[in-house]
Amino acid sequence: MTNNNYDEIIELLCDRLGSLANADVNITAETNLISELSIDSIKLLNLIMEIEDAFDISIPINALADVQTVHELASLISKIKSAS
Amino acid sequence: MNLLEKLDAAATARKAMLPEGVGAFGIPVEEVYSATEARIGERRVLLLGTNNYLGLTFAPECIQAAHKALDTEGTGTTGSRMANGSYHGHRALEREFADFYDCCAGIVFTTGYQANLGTISGLVGRGDTVLIDGDSHASIFDGCILSGAEIIRFKHNDMIDMEKRLRRLGDRTETTLIIVEGIYSMLGDQAPLADIVALKNKYKCTLLLDEAHSLGVLGETGQGLSEKTGLQKEIDFITGTFSKSLCSIGGFCVSNHPQLDQLRYISHPYIFTASPSPATIASTRAALQLLRNGGNLRKQLWKNCTQLYSKLEETGYKLGPEPGPVIAAVLDNPKQALQIWQRLLENNIYVNLILPPAAPDGKSLVRCSVNAAHTTEQMAYVGDIFAKLYNEILQT
Numbered sequence: 001m002t003n004n005n006y007d008e009i010i011e012l013l014c015d016r017l018g019s020l021a022n023a024d025v026n027i028t029a030e031t032n033l034i035s036e037l038s039i040d041s042i043k044l045l046n047l048i049m050e051i052e053d054a055f056d057i058s059i060p061i062n063a064l065a066d067v068q069t070v071h072e073l074a075s076l077i078s079k080i081k082s083a084s
Numbered sequence: 085m086n087l088l089e090k091l092d093a094a095a096t097a098r099k100a101m102l103p104e105g106v107g108a109f110g111i112p113v114e115e116v117y118s119a120t121e122a123r124i125g126e127r128r129v130l131l132l133g134t135n136n137y138l139g140l141t142f143a144p145e146c147i148q149a150a151h152k153a154l155d156t157e158g159t160g161t162t163g164s165r166m167a168n169g170s171y172h173g174h175r176a177l178e179r180e181f182a183d184f185y186d187c188c189a190g191i192v193f194t195t196g197y198q199a200n201l202g203t204i205s206g207l208v209g210r211g212d213t214v215l216i217d218g219d220s221h222a223s224i225f226d227g228c229i230l231s232g233a234e235i236i237r238f239k240h241n242d243m244i245d246m247e248k249r250l251r252r253l254g255d256r257t258e259t260t261l262i263i264v265e266g267i268y269s270m271l272g273d274q275a276p277l278a279d280i281v282a283l284k285n286k287y288k289c290t291l292l293l294d295e296a297h298s299l300g301v302l303g304e305t306g307q308g309l310s311e312k313t314g315l316q317k318e319i320d321f322i323t324g325t326f327s328k329s330l331c332s333i334g335g336f337c338v339s340n341h342p343q344l345d346q347l348r349y350i351s352h353p354y355i356f357t358a359s360p361s362p363a364t365i366a367s368t369r370a371a372l373q374l375l376r377n378g379g380n381l382r383k384q385l386w387k388n389c390t391q392l393y394s395k396l397e398e399t400g401y402k403l404g405p406e407p408g409p410v411i412a413a414v415l416d417n418p419k420q421a422l423q424i425w426q427r428l429l430e431n432n433i434y435v436n437l438i439l440p441p442a443a444p445d446g447k448s449l450v451r452c453s454v455n456a457a458h459t460t461e462q463m464a465y466v467g468d469i470f471a472k473l474y475n476e477i478l479q480t
Binding site (some may be wrong): 010040041049053056057058059061062063084 | 213228229234235236239248249252253254293441446467
């Protein structure tokens with residue numbers, strides 16, 4: 001994937017998060033990554049690396065500190081992709 | 085959840101991992117007999133979980149120097165380097181470190197942790213980038229957080245991943261600080277420094293090398309990985325600690341960039357703390373001389389490292405990729421690691437237990453630290469007990 005269309009990013013994230021989540025949750029843009037999905041930190045870091053490669057970006061660790069929901073992660077990816 | 089309830093939740097999680105009564109973390113050492121032996125509870129144990137790589141904690145030269153400084157300069161400086169805390173010894177030690185690394189500038193910090201915190205937060209700030217190894221020590225990570233720079237991690241020792249991330253930075257590489265370590269504290273492996281230097285030059289970055297675990301251990305005179313690889317002149321900043329091979333407490337940064345001196349005026353971890361005590365500085369200066377001339381100590385250390393690493397490898401333990409003073413057995417889960425750790429202690433051997441999330445990639449480690457004062461017989465005993473536990477715990 002090479003573009004930074006927000007909807008496509010959301011779609012990719014929901015798909016990947018769905019396969020990683022331990023809980024049976026309907027994942028939407030407003031889903032909370034930590035409290036609702038029960039994904040451990042290592043799986044989440046691996047997912048971030050996969051996303052970085054998919055969009056050919058690097059996501060600063062400190063930017064992730066402000067990310068709680070799928071929407072916030074998608075917005076961050078979109079912002080970094082636009083700036084690169 | 086209020087603040088105290090958050091602490092209660094963390095305590096519950098910790099207790100779930102470590103049953104009550106198991107004191108693996110912060111174990112009380114009652115008496116220290118030598119560089120290799122101490123008393124824990126009623127047991128006289130072999131110390132295999134310290135960072136005393138050259139075995140100098142009881143070196144007479146260091147003890148005498150510390151005594152003299154206590155008698156003549158008192159117990160503490162009671163002030164910052166910025167105010168009244170820059171004694172003759174602090175300035176002399178800075179010159180001695182600069183001379184040791186053939187650099188033009190050196191700064192002494194109160195702890196090794198602060199050396200990384202103070203150097204990193206002084207060198208980079210908002211709008212800059214730090215590119216750090218995924219297995220970086222907490223002092224590096226915390227220094228990066230304090231700096232406000234963007235933190236990008238690359239996969240541990242993975243040069244393909246590192247270059248990918250440099251390429252993605254585009255023209256921001258000129259304001260990027262790469263930070264790597266001579267020897268990594270978890271698995272004891274070394275950074276591929278020649279490849280890192282090549283990338284640093286290709287992308288015109290600045291490079292900081294933390295020699296905390298490699299000082300005294302690698303290189304002919306013990307400078308660390310920079311000396312072992314002959315790449316001293318390619319490293320922009322070298323940091324390190326006094327609390328491992330130098331057997332005291334404190335830290336340093338050296339550089340051939342004269343701008344290093346400016347950190348004294350902008351680096352909070354340097355400014356807003358008391359300077360090291362005169363006795364600490366005096367013993368460190370004596371230890372640095374012993375370290376520089378410690379070729380035989382390094383030979384003995386490496387003999388011990390190779391002996392234990394080979395025995396554990398031959399037994400079947402999963403280890404870090406190369407022998408060194410840090411030898412970590414990687415276990416499948418925290419329960420296994422805890423069992424091995426407890427049984428080692430029952431056999432009078434103290435090692436470090438490292439459980440997730442402290443260890444990288446969710447690993448559970450039983451980590452040995454070898455030193456030059458260990459004897460061949462002690463190494464053989466430790467190897468034999470590890471082999472016995474492998475058969476009893478991991479083969480069942």
